[in-house]
Amino acid sequence: MFSEILKNVRKKSPLVHCITNYVTVNDCANILLACGGSPIMADDPSEVEEITSICGGLDINIGTLNKNTIPSMFLAGKKANELNHPVVLDPVGAGASSLRTNTARELMEKVRLTVIRGNISEIKTLALGSGTTKGVDADIADAVTEENLDEVINFAKNFAKETRAIIAITGTIDIVCDAERAYVIRNGHPMMSKITGSGCMLTAMITAYLVANSGKELEATAAAVSAMGLCGELAYKKLEETKAGNSTYRNYLIDEIYNLTGEKLKGGTKFEVR
Amino acid sequence: MFSEILKNVRKKSPLVHCITNYVTVNDCANILLACGGSPIMADDPSEVEEITSICGGLDINIGTLNKNTIPSMFLAGKKANELNHPVVLDPVGAGASSLRTNTARELMEKVRLTVIRGNISEIKTLALGSGTTKGVDADIADAVTEENLDEVINFAKNFAKETRAIIAITGTIDIVCDAERAYVIRNGHPMMSKITGSGCMLTAMITAYLVANSGKELEATAAAVSAMGLCGELAYKKLEETKAGNSTYRNYLIDEIYNLTGEKLKGGTKFEVR
């Protein structure tokens, strides 16, 4: 299944409109190209509706949001809704400032979101107003473990029901669910947290996967999450050989996405459905 | 000839003012350093004229343009004109939104441009109002082929005549021309389209080449285009050895520009003049 999903991305080469932060934007563009998609970044209110119209999907990432780009997120989001394009929200740093928390919440109210992807602290902030946060990283107190996994899955399914969006909580264990079904994904490597942008890149890639796999949103999201995690593992294997550091690891990670095939994904994916 | 042009860049270390998008800006800075130039990025209206004044040339790239940076493009452009500095326009995504198309057109009207460099869809949009576009990439319908090459050269020469700028259309076959003469350049590799920024980097590099080769604008532009294409080929050779992906390819490409010598360029350049 995942391998078909990946092949659709390579075949259809989906064009993704990203309104995203300037920290990891270059990596987001290169991961979109690596997975088979095509990126266009545009964030001025006077052009975002037109740009969204020529694309297949919209990635809204609130990192480094500002007074010029926030209105753009709403304009593009509404236009994407009109056109039935998938919209993915990455609430980077929700909980770290009221501007971020409130913007993310208002986006949830006013834009129909296909997927919300964040770390557990960000998602808890949006769902409960109670996530702790360590800047843009999840707080250790929030960690998803084998012990609290069932609880977190229930929480995520409820949040999916409430928002009518697919919820993707990524971390040591990844959860991708709608109101009914949860993919529990055990791909990935701790090294991914030693580079900036692994979350942002994943969100961009999820958008491309959704565009190319209309009607299979849950599976497409899970496939993208698993693919990124698997490539994180493969990249780490290379790192063990070369003894390089985190900057080179970033290149390896994008490279592995570039070289990922349906076969490799099929062989390396680790998930269960609950 | 091209080798002399390259040596002038390394010798004179031209300072280039870039008003450019935040997606590929880091790559633009590093390619300028790689080719022997020196970058300074500044885009606020209250400083761009001063910044342009201390530089030798101006690179205006309209990717991720916004209401704050658009006025800067005009202010810097006019100042550069006053000082007789070369100005290069990269109309990223012209055709993808009216903001981009109109800004590029207005720049063509109000700023004397030394070179306009884009893909065929962007250039057609500016010349004819009729280019199709696939976001920031050229549409396949517009591709320059051996079959329509003469036609495209004529089109480009006419556009050069009309704009009094050198036109650089890059893609599988590159065309660099003024109203009279066209360099048809067959360097480059398809892998260059698998990274973000190969066009933006080229535009920045063209600016440095122009600054260091005053009076030889057409040749300098052709040399930069050929150099970038050749380095794309050399970078691909390395990629075949290491089996890495697009992120590493980006590094190889900039590295090759860093290590390019006049000799290597002389031996590898593939062009004809029509």
Next chain:
Amino acid sequence: MFSEILKNVRKKSPLVHCITNYVTVNDCANILLACGGSPIMADDPSEVEEITSICGGLDINIGTLNKNTIPSMFLAGKKANELNHPVVLDPVGAGASSLRTNTARELMEKVRLTVIRGNISEIKTLALGSGTTKGVDADIADAVTEENLDEVINFAKNFAKETRAIIAITGTIDIVCDAERAYVIRNGHPMMSKITGSGCMLTAMITAYLVANSGKELEATAAAVSAMGLCGELAYKKLEETKAGNSTYRNYLIDEIYNLTGEKLKGGTKFEVR
């Protein structure tokens, strides 16, 4: 001593708020992760005070400053002062435009700065109003040499006394001083000037070092400067083996910071105190 300082950074994992330019921001985030810290970038006036409050230190870098981010620098700076967080100023391009010079000077007046780090031209501009500048690089006329070293140290100590900040002047020879004592550091490699961002990355890293070493500000700054220089040397050794270029060198540099240990730093640091 330096090795203890480095270990504190890895142990405490300081969260650093960066208001920084969009050219090298990704490298700043990755170097912070590499050295053991954690980055958060935020520059809108409506969130910077909150973001600064959850962090341990503030890095203000004026490259690509604009009318939206300048007020943020003051707001965050004052908040950081209230909270007794270290604040580091990187006056990128001071001397290149009045906007940059004036903003840096006003920051010096209105915000209590822990460290000011720049090249000799930038620091001279701030101290004397007389530095020459070559865009964002130091002008050759300003170079610190063995001949004028004593003179520059005196200048720097006086500037430190006047500003009550630690002054870090980096270049071929680095000087880190307060009003009384100067570390003269002879680590580093000329290749570091062939990539964009080595200065910006250092400033971000200094901030992390300060947060994790409260009460030892001078030593922490010197340790960060020495660590960066040493890693520049180690990265160059790798470059000699692989014959790659400046883009790969950037990766090597960040990688070396990632792999730097207290032992390695102890063995490689080259400094004297005057």
